[in-house]
Amino acid sequence: MAAESIEFPVARVSVDIPLPHLDRPFDYRVPAKFAETATAGCRVRIRFAGQLVDGFILDRVSQSTHQGKLLPLERVVSPEPILSPAIARLARAVADRYAGTMADVLRLAVPPRHARVEREAGQTPAEAWQSPAAAGSGLVVRLDVPAGWGRYLAGAAWLRALRERRPARAVWSALPGEDWPVRVAEAVAATAAGDRGSVVIVPDARDLDRLDAAVTAVLGSADHHVALSAALGPAERYRRFLAASRGSVRIVLGTRAAAFAPVRDLGLVAIWDDGDDLHAEPRAPYPHARAVLLARAELAGAAALVAGYARTAEGQQLVATGWAYDVVAPRATTRARAPRVVPVGDDAQLARDAAAASARLPTSAWAAAREALATGAPVLIQVPRRGYIPAVSCARCGEPARCQHCRGPLALSSATAPPACRWCARPAAAYTCPYCGARALRAAVIGARRTAEELARAFPGVPVRTSGRDGILATVPAAPALVITTPGAEPVAAGGYGAILLLDTWAMLTRADLRAAEEALRRWLAAAALAKPAREGGSVVVVCDGRLAAVQALLRFDPGWFAANELAQRRELGFPPAVRMATVTGPPTAVAGLLAEARLPECAELLGPVVVGQGSERMLVRVPRSAGKDLAVALRSAAGVRSARKAPDPVRIQIDPIDLV
């Protein structure tokens, strides 16, 4: 009964099971009928502990190290080698870094199969990718004269390094008014000129559209890249993923999940606006796109770009440790391109009387808007909260007004509607304050819609436009208009805004969040970057205490200075990225059990617990960065022991979560 002998009869399989203690490859016998189709990287079905489960073949080998008998592969789902060795290695590294399982990471990294798309013919063969110089016109010229990058110290040198296939790493602070999609596209083109591929990650669909257009323009063709986002349907998403996997494109632009896109001959990874919390994956093991890309740059020997108008403490850390170049413009260039920034008002006073229109919009803000409109330029008004009046409080004692039924916050949706609960939508027509008995309410927070209403009244005849989560404007023309926006939804104005008003800054700055100031500055810089330069009359009015470091950084348009401060502070306080931190969240006994089990590094410091809701608490574990790996390993194996023992309560482990208090 000599079985037909085949080459590499053993498949090493990554099995799709959620249990941490089973997070390792398992060997299976490759039956002769699958000798050709069971390729490394393909999806298979196997029998595992009696049940049929999915898996990926990591590798085909001639012998197993497993002592016992091997089960055969049950089925080859598809011979498509969808999980490349490079991405498998990356997924393993990300799982290790985040104390998670490879199966969890692979669910984020590889989109679900779409059989019809896979069968489609007409995938551009790899030959279509030649030197992009051959495909486009003007590309070579642009690369020889990197005027845009030439404005930055070390910018031109960095671009040259990409072309010469050197793994140069840069943390780039974009100038105000910078056309960042074009700069990024030039970096991608330079990498392509060195015959290598790129992965670029942006926070959202709007940024992706801009980048997509810029890459098409710079390469002179849309044939060499794909844009990957979760918004695509399953078929299109798989089609584009497959285009990268098969090597018919070597440039992938996308949102956070695309950080895992299987680009061949990777030469550059880039992330735009790495401080945006959309880059943090909300599903286990909660990897951050920046961390995924940087791990990838290390593994692939690729160049890296961490970019934004703002700079994160994490970005600064890369500069401080010498891992990356600091790519910034000379001060004179920045001064020449930045708008005039005027801080008005003091924070405490504004917080006391946030509802008063006069305090919200001081005289200088009105004046700046009026002047800008007179020159024919649009004015941008950034308001942190959307809606009409998203929070109300008792007019007498100031206690926030809450729903009688569910304790949710009350809000007004228009000037005439009665207050209603934002959670359960029940109206609260006859509100009585449970603390002082008063029956009157006042606005605690003013939303974008109400702001638009007020401004429309103040500037009759000037068009008022709004841009927010439900209806984002991409651009506005160079004409007088008031553009009310929530942070992150700012339209780009042709020719730049004449004035930008940053309102209700206290709402962002008073958040009990480690990153509140960094986040406020990030949002202000993103808006301020859209203004005309000061010499063309561009101004920014920030209604805030001018002594704050974040306002000082905005005044000088110096995100590097702020990030260096921020990093120094995190070092002092012992917070990431100066240290590695883990949170363990769950029922108290489960959290305690897991930490008792874990063989934490000697140097680990335990902080907490803090109660974080019904029957749930959270512990912090802090170690020096050098022990980060050990911490992740310890937590993961403790979770493994628990899962092996069938411990009932789920415990969530997060490494360097972004919402540390």
Place this chain on the structure above:
DNA sequence: TCAATCCGTATC
């Protein structure tokens, strides 16, 4: 003496 049940262990 045999079946039902519990616990622990391996899962290729």
Place this chain on the structure above:
DNA sequence: ATACGGATTGAC
């Protein structure tokens, strides 16, 4: 998780 084996328990 789930499946299996070996030990333990309980009833005839």
